[in-house]
């Protein structure tokens with residue numbers, strides 16, 4: 001039906017659906033200031049699903065007739081198709097997605113549309129829509145997280161033998177397997193996945209049936225609606241139900257922390273791709289050039305991922321700040337919950353996808369990794385451990401090796417240049433196995449659970465794959 005349908009008065013400003021007690025028109029500035037249709041149109045599917053479930057319940061309970069219910073559900077189905085096809089005209093004077101759809105339904109089916117809002121308020125309606133949206137976002141995030149975790153494990157498998165320097169304080173510390181380092185990120189993302197499952201559970205409670213704030217006086221069946229819409233439970237307190245946005249905060253928190261983990265990894269890619277580290281080379285498809293410096297190859301994806309984490313952190317803080325001053329129950333402030341969560345969902349999902357795609361394109365320079373792993377006396381702890389095995393107290397061993405390092409630095413030598421006599425001068429307990437101490441021995445020695453010994457790292461990887469399979473089962 002078109003805008004000039006005879007049953008609908010088409011003044012410049014049509015009567016508001018809430019306009020009964022008003023005589024004057026809304027100021028144009030106020031209308032523009034309050035309209036959320038530009039962004040909350042994104043909730044149209046959830047809004048229509050919620051309305052269909054509500055109408056079916058009203059009919060099942062004898063609150064509206066079966067015929068009215070049929071007209072409503074058919075009309076809503078047509079509107080959904082129209083919106084999906086891009087043929088729907090969203091109107092700012094109709095404020096938000098709820099009123100746009102309800103007014104369009106009235107144009108289309110007339111009288112029955114005016115019964116749809118029985119036993120419902122936009123306050124429980126919008127809370128329901130947003131919970132469905134966040135629930136779906138949690139599922140998408142979990143799937144993309146699983147793909148990223150798989151990509152990390154595949155890369156770890158491909159680089160099973162690659163050794164790099166491990167760092168503390170960004171100073172070369174001890175050799176580690178590159179897979180051990182990559183799998184550390186897989187651990188973080190596994191915890192993130194659990195946080196999205198928890199956020200989903202928090203979101204999956206049905207507010208509809210709470211009315212504006214105090215509950216409704218019709219014989220509704222909230223369990224029916226919960227079943228129709230896939231909610232696990234119904235909200236127990238109507239005041240809480242219409243004003244609670246904890247699920248928004250929990251989603252933001254899970255997303256911001258995931259983005260912080262990705263940002264840390266991105267920072268390492270940026271470092272590793274520099275000439276100073278020289279550890280990784282980015283394929284053409286995942287790097288960009290400079291418009292002025294012809295030689296440049298920049299790790300833009302990593303930089304953007306690191307940069308985009310900032311807005312997700314900002315959005316988390318926005319949500320907490322939005323809530324802190326609000327008295328019960330619904331306040332219009334809550335309309336401000338939407339743009340940031342849409343932004344975070346888009347940022348998170350795009351980042352998870354692009355980083356997963358980037359991983360197979362990383363080419364590591366294994367020789368360079370090995371050089372760094374053995375450089376700067378990185379085997380010093382192993383020398384001290386060697387003395388400890390021969391009965392020397394650890395603190396004494398630490399001191400003896402420290403003096404060896406100082407001696408080497410003074411004379412411009414590395415451990416490889418030292419003779420057994422040099423070692424024995426630092427401590428008499430050194431045995432000749434010190435001369436064959438190398439990176440492989442250092443790695444193999446760290447064989448306690450969680451360590452970088454090759455068989456431990458392979459076990460950790462298998463365990464990670466097993467839990468991924470379990471999660472998707």
Ligand code: ARG
Pocket residue numbers: 036040096122123126332334335336
């Ligand atoms: N657009 C509103 C929001 O996003 C919908 C609820 C409006 N409720 C009201 N009583 N004005 O929060």
